[in-house]
Amino acid sequence: MSDERPDPGTVRPGGRTAKVREAVLRAAGDALAEDGFDRLDLAEIARRAGVGKTTVYRRWGTVPGLVADLLTEMAEDSLPRSETGSLLGDLTAQARLVQSTLSDPRQGPLFKALITAAACDPQTAEALHRFYRIRTEEWAPCVTAAIERGEIPAGTDPTEVIRAVSAPLYYRLLIGGDPVDRASADRAAKAAATAARAGAFTA
Amino acid sequence: MSDERPDPGTVRPGGRTAKVREAVLRAAGDALAEDGFDRLDLAEIARRAGVGKTTVYRRWGTVPGLVADLLTEMAEDSLPRSETGSLLGDLTAQARLVQSTLSDPRQGPLFKALITAAACDPQTAEALHRFYRIRTEEWAPCVTAAIERGEIPAGTDPTEVIRAVSAPLYYRLLIGGDPVDRASADRAAKAAATAARAGAFTA
DNA sequence: CTTCTAATGGTCCTAGAGTTCCGTTAAGAA
DNA sequence: TTCTTAACGGAACTCTAGGACCATTAGAAG
Numbered sequence A, B: 001m002s003d004e005r006p007d008p009g010t011v012r013p014g015g016r017t018a019k020v021r022e023a024v025l026r027a028a029g030d031a032l033a034e035d036g037f038d039r040l041d042l043a044e045i046a047r048r049a050g051v052g053k054t055t056v057y058r059r060w061g062t063v064p065g066l067v068a069d070l071l072t073e074m075a076e077d078s079l080p081r082s083e084t085g086s087l088l089g090d091l092t093a094q095a096r097l098v099q100s101t102l103s104d105p106r107q108g109p110l111f112k113a114l115i116t117a118a119a120c121d122p123q124t125a126e127a128l129h130r131f132y133r134i135r136t137e138e139w140a141p142c143v144t145a146a147i148e149r150g151e152i153p154a155g156t157d158p159t160e161v162i163r164a165v166s167a168p169l170y171y172r173l174l175i176g177g178d179p180v181d182r183a184s185a186d187r188a189a190k191a192a193a194t195a196a197r198a199g200a201f202t203a
Numbered sequence C: 001c002t003t004c005t006a007a008t009g010g011t012c013c014t015a016g017a018g019t020t021c022c023g024t025t026a027a028g029a030a
Numbered sequence D: 001t002t003c004t005t006a007a008c009g010g011a012a013c014t015c016t017a018g019g020a021c022c023a024t025t026a027g028a029a030g
Helices: A015-035 A042-049 A053-059 A063-076 A087-102 A107-120 A122-149 A158-176 A182-197 B015-035 B042-049 B053-059 B063-076 B087-102 B107-120 B122-149 B158-176 B182-197
Strands: none
Touching (some): A015 A053, A015 A063, A063 A107, A063 A122, A087 A107, A087 A122, A107 A122, A107 A158, A107 B107, A107 B158, A122 B158, A158 B122, A158 B158, B015 B042, B015 B063, B042 B053, B042 B063, B063 B107, B087 B122, B107 B122, B122 B158, B158 B182
16 A cells, blocks of 8 residues: 655665755755845756756756755754853853854844744744754753853753843844844853853743 | 946835735745755745735845845834843743743744844844844843842843743754743843852843 | 826747756765 | 655746726816
8 A cells, every 4th residue: 555655865865865965965066145034946956956856856856845955954064052150151151152153144044034934834833842842952951051150040940040141132033133243152151151140041 | 327227116106016915025024934044046936925026126135135134124123122030030021931932833934034134134133233233222221120129230231131032943943953942031030140140141 | 077198907929947868076984 | 875755946836916008987177
């Protein structure tokens, strides 16, 4: 009954297939950063990647499908986490990292486009949530450490603290339109650290 | 030289023209809430509104153009502001209002779509920024009042406090994927109030 | 009321995104 | 190495979003 048909690229993932995927995902990232989500054309992506457009349509099918795969790829490489010894120091480092990413001429538009794509497609949304869940978990230990140091109350939800740092910066990027500058990053970190110390993030 | 050509609908804004605009904007809102930004088809909007598609293309031209007009319309009607007598009370009321909007089956998807549209088009982005600037200014007085009561430090930036309340909720809606529930609203309000008291939002 | 024309709304047309077909290339197995 | 077939890529096709054209309707002014 069941017409077993594995997804293209899974049976022979070596050599050529891997090169194609890498080239297409790179081209997709470039196009997203430059033109945005809605102006994306899979044929244009194929041209940039030096790949037949049939291949792109066959393996990824739709724009959201391609973006979801890009997010899966991006979720794999993690970023360095700093340990300054104080919650405020750690959160400030985190906020500044987010700030520099979102204000980067390539990364800023790219993340904006990724979030846009996720808002339009459930599959992409799931990939985005996974991406940020991983990022959040990578940062969580600095909050746990603060709990162990007695700097903030036991029962504080680490992920809530981490998200509280990023949220104002993404709000500026997506909604307010204000520049995501160093001052706003430091303010976000300070507000989150202060609220955490006062026990605002306890379950 | 200059071929003066006023925008369609500005010379004879009475009767029919106004009815068409109303019907189209309503249909656009419905379609955005149901299908999302990327699946929007101006011909479909015209059909829903009981209007010729030529009219829609002539007056609004593109999907972002239509969304921008919808945002301009939405910016005009304001919402009631509560005065509870304490900063935490006021911010909690605000957070719960945002929460109920974002978790509403129609409003939630609609706002998601509006923000998505703004991320794709500068004109729409400008309209969105205006919309939220107005909303923020409507809420700002409760922070000013808290300053006058001596509840929070002078020099506190009211708009930053207001945005700090909303930001975590929008983060959940757009990025984290977690439900925008009552608990998260109360937590956002508490965190913002606490941080404000500690002077985290002073310029 | 009559006149003028802005604005509407059918109908037809065009460009390009997405699909299908089929021959070619190369990954993986023996 | 050879063999099998997964995966690629060019070319031709389809289908529809968006635009052009023009006849019709109805505000606004006198």
